[in-house]
Amino acid sequence: MTDEPALDSARKPVPAGTPDADSAAAPWWTRAVVYQVYPRSFADSDGDGVGDLGGIRAKLGYLAELGVDAVWLSPVYPSPQHDNGYDIRDYQDIDPVFGSLAEFDALLAEAHERGIKIVMDLVVNHTSDEHxxxxxxxxxxxxxxxxxxxxxxxxxxxxxxxxxxxxxxxxxxxxxxxxxxxxxHLFARQQPDLNWENAEVRRAVYAMMNWWLDRGVDGFRMDVINFIAKRVELVDGPRPSVDGGSPMGPQIHDYLQEMHREVFAGRGGEHLTVGEMPGVSVSDAVLFTDPARAEVDMIFQFEHVSLDQGEHKFHALPLSLPALKKSLSRWQDGLADTGWNSLYLNNHDQPRLVSRFGNDSEYRYESATLWALVLHLHRGTPYIYQGEEIGMTNVRFDSIDDYRDIESLNHFREAVQEFDRSPAAVLAGVHTMGRDNARTPMQWDASDNAGFTSGTPWIAANPNFPGINTVADRAGERSIFRFYQRLIALRHESPVVALGAFSMLEPEHEQLYAFTRTLGDETLLVVANASDAPLVGPLPVDVTGGDLVLGNYAGADGSGLRPWEARLYRL
Structure with missing residues (x-):
């Protein structure tokens, strides 16, 4: 390994609006879309009720049809499963519930044959207490x-x-x-935190990462990676209050730069690194994602998915569209010249997009496709969470006993037993914001258990699967899946979608989400009515003579938007 970060052409920054859209300076992931698979809930090939690598292999054709460029796998390592695999017992093997290393190698080879990269989940802030x-x-x-x-x-x-x-x-x-x-343990008591101050720990982690890369994987999504650096003065100083601030210490940049030198330098810049980083600011992100610093390619930040939370995560508030626009626009502007955004509204830790920010009953198709268009036309790399592409919704189980997520179960116990809150009220918060909303089985068809398993699923399927599933959606005249296909193809084909400059319009409007993307002499306009009510009046930009590239309603004119209508124009 080299002593200094390698900066090859594949990692050079591309400032927003750079006319030379075909420059080799643009990394592959600027034109890519990543699909997150939560293996436990994706597809079960052996009937034991838990999704597995064989199930993923069987669905590679589906993912290729969708058009995604990479698949991020949530953890498949050996684990006691206290936190569904984010408590790892052995970093260099596959949990038997998911398969074997041989099956992983077969999945990797078949994905690569289809042009799909495989990104592993890297969980090195903590291990299992059984490691x-x-x-x-x-x-x-x-x-x-x-x-x-x-x-x-x-x-x-x-x-x-x-x-x-x-x-x-x-x-x-x-x-x-x-x-x-x-x-x-910043998470469950079964997840003790590794001490990254110890150089032996770091060397062991880097050796493990190199082992996976040598095996052929295409990168890592790094779980709470900013927490690997602790504020040592708070650990060793006088006992502070619980408001002592973020645990993230300033060593984080040294650790990530060292990781790049020891793991990624010299490998050609083709590996994707995305760091999940709770609590970081835009200015932090500029440092983390500046290619010249050689730390990570992009980060997952949490600001925009915290705006509808009150005193705690399970206290849901109505979404303020101006607040969401302000947040996302600030990140777009802040990383416009240096660094890169990741784009997501769904993942394994978040409620279902169409239930959270849309209308999952009367306007499920319209609101699902609206948020897809809005998100994928921002500047950054979009991430699709399994089932998002068919508009899967939140689930409302009748009893806390039907839930499996450690966060929801602990919250319910603590709120009811220690704080004497109403069980019904606490369960309502779990219904709205709990992580199991994203973890019910993938809805493949209308057969038993949504076609996920021939056995008893580890968590029950959402009862609405007979009407919401991949077969029904793809066969419908208004297919959310087909809409996502077109968005992915646009990113592949259009340099302005991948690299164009972003400019927010009407930031204070309560219903309208509108912005432009510009590259050279080409400008795209997105207009979207994120509400149940019609939006009456002229659009913020004159679209006379422009081309309607994509919309989620049949027909369109230059004025007004129907409920949850979204349009993309080329001006």
């Missing part, structure tokens, strides 16, 4: 791997070393009886 590293670490205070995790004595009052809270409820520290010290 060999942690088992050694907790065995004694003098074990050579003791410092691979964050161990601290109790505070003066006998409690945890500091006041940090776990993202899954409760303190972020658990007392280990064997050695009498606390270990840090």
């Amino acid at each position: 060999d590293w942690f088992q050694e670490s907790r065995s004694s205070r003098t074990n050579p791997r003791r410092d691979w995790y964050w161990w601290r004595p109790a505070a003066a009052d006998g409690g945890p070393p500091n006041g940090w809270r776990s993202a899954f409820s409760g303190p972020a520290w658990t007392l280990d009886g064997a050695t009498g010290e606390y270990y840090l």
